[in-house]
Structure formats: structure tokens, C-alpha cells
Amino acid sequence: MILLNLYLSFAKVGLFTFGGGYAMLPLIESEIIHGRGWLTVREFTDIVAIAEVTPGPIAVNSATFVGYRLAGVLGGIMATLGVVTPSVVIVLALAMLAKRFENSIGLARVKSGMRPAVVGLIAAAALTVARVALVDLKSMMIAAVAALLVFKVKLDPIVVLAVSGLLGAIIFS
């Protein structure tokens, strides 16, 4: 029963999350803490901190963690499946629709408006991350090194992430 409830609760969270993982945190809070009473606020804060520093979408990380806390490994898996189910269904439907109207002029016009907006959204994401990432001289130095590696040396993004993680471990600890 707990497994089914975990699945349903996180499906609800996944369904109403628009605009990235952070938008989902208040929803988890109301559904899991206040709605179900499954976690305390303190536990939730820890989970968010861990979800932030581990790879993967924050929504998926939080779901796995909460599910595991409540019902072990199976709980983690059910909660995670719950949180991604709405995405899979909705995006598949949109993808099928887009394929169906692939050659329509209407879709081409829709795309002509959407594409520049997407570029703006990516720039907005850079600004949002910059606000919490570039906080002092050290972090700006790391950004400068990363910029050199990305734009001049043209390293693979994954290598750049690894190098800056190493730099961070040396500089910040």
C-alpha cells in the first residue's frame, strides 16, 4: 500500500512540476510533509541538500531519497517511477503530435516563435545558476578557468565539470 501511495504521490508531484526541479520542491513539501506526514521539515532540508550535490535531476533524486527513507529500495524505485510517469506520457503525446504535423506551416510558425524563446530560457538558466554559483573571488576564478577550458581549449563538458570539481575540492576545503 505504501508503495502504491508513494507512486501516486510522486506522480502528482511530477504532473504539476513546470520549469525545472526547483519548482517541484514546494510541491513535495505540501504533498509529502504536510499532506502525508511522511517526513519532517528537517529531513526534507537534508534531502534537498543531498539532491543538489548529487548528479541527476533534482526531482528524481528527491523522489528516490524520500521513497527509500519510507519503504527501502523498492520504495525508492516506485517513487522515482511515479515522478517520471507524467513526463513520459505527456512528452510522448507531444512528440507524436509534433510528428503528425511535421510538415504543417502552422507548426513551422509555432517553432519560429518558440526557438528564440528557448535561447532566452537557457540564458535565464545561466543567470539563475550564476546567482548562487558566483558568490566570491574563488568561484569567479573557477568560472574563468572553466571559460578558458570551454571556449579556448574546447574540452568536453564532462571533463570541464570534473576539473572544476577537483579545483573546488582543493580551493574550498
Added chain:
Amino acid sequence: MDSRFDADSESGENRRSETGVPPKASIAALFWTFFRIGAFTIGGGYVMVPLIQRDIVERRGWIDKDSFVDVLAIAQTAPGPLAVNTAVYVGYMLRGVWGAMASTAGCILPSIIIILVVAALFDQISSFSYVQAAFAGIRPAVVVLIVSAAIKIGRPVVRSRVELALAAAAMVLVAFVRVSPALVVTAAALYGLFAPSVSGNGGSDA
């Protein structure tokens, strides 16, 4: 292969790969590519944008640059994590429903494994300061990677004044006014549909 950016910057809207046929992606290749992307999506879904760009657009050539922007548009309009939405759409484009399942599984599996391990060892890791220091170092690099993705994606897309205005408006609305990205993408789509012309050729790709 190396001059991946400048070589085709002239060709305008109709940018398919040289042969016009994208290479076939196997289910296993989809799974592993997204597994790799999932393992390195640190600090929010947008980190995945440069990673996917590099792996799927540049290295594998599975989808072209214009289609990638469309994928991102859909991924931001639908509810759910950006990384998962992108995986579903790319997987579906390349190998149908099974492709979508494979790429989604690949994308979320690293998180599940890592979080289960972390959850099992929670008390030791929360006080592990090197890990936190490393992530403090990764975040500034994430900013740079996202900027580089915005430039790469933006160059072929933003060419007219109207397009520049749309991009700037979207950025300001989301970053400063805190409007939901889904609303911004929807509004921009409606603008494209009903405004006279955005890209200077009636919005037609054909």
C-alpha cells in the same frame, strides 16, 4: 568534422546533415548515451543541455541543431524534470516508444543508484566536506557550460531583430520576473503562429 560550427552557418533554415539522413541510433546506444548524461547532470537539469548538445548533436549527429531547439522547447513546456523530458523526446524521435523508454531509463538510472547508495550511507556523507567543496567548484563551471550552450544554440536561431527581442524578452521574464518557462514558451509559440513573420521568411522551414 571538426569545424562543426562554422562550416554550415551559411546554409540557413534547412540544415540537415550532409547526407540528409541522420545516423541510426541503436536502443543500447540511446540507453548508454543518456546514462552518461544522467550521471553528469549536476546542479540542475540545464547542465544537461551542453552535454546533450555535445553527445547527440555534435558527436553522434542523431539530431540536427534546429531539431534540438525544438526538443528543448517541448521539454520546457511539458511538466516534469527537463532532463527526463528531453530524454523521452530524443528517444522517441530516434527509435519510437522503445527508444523513449531506453533513454529515460538511462537518464534516471545513475540518480537512482547514486541516491540509494548515498541514502544508505547518509550520516557519513553529509559531513564529508570535500564533496561539498567539489560541488562548490562545479557550480561556477556549470554557469560557463550553460552560457556556451546558449551561444551555440542561439547562433543559428537568433538572426533577426524580432528573434533577438523574443530571446531577450524570454530571458528577462524567466530570470527576473519569474514567469514560468512553460508559459513563456507557449506565449512565444502563439506569437510565432499569429505574428506576420519572425524569421524573415514567413516562418516556413520548407
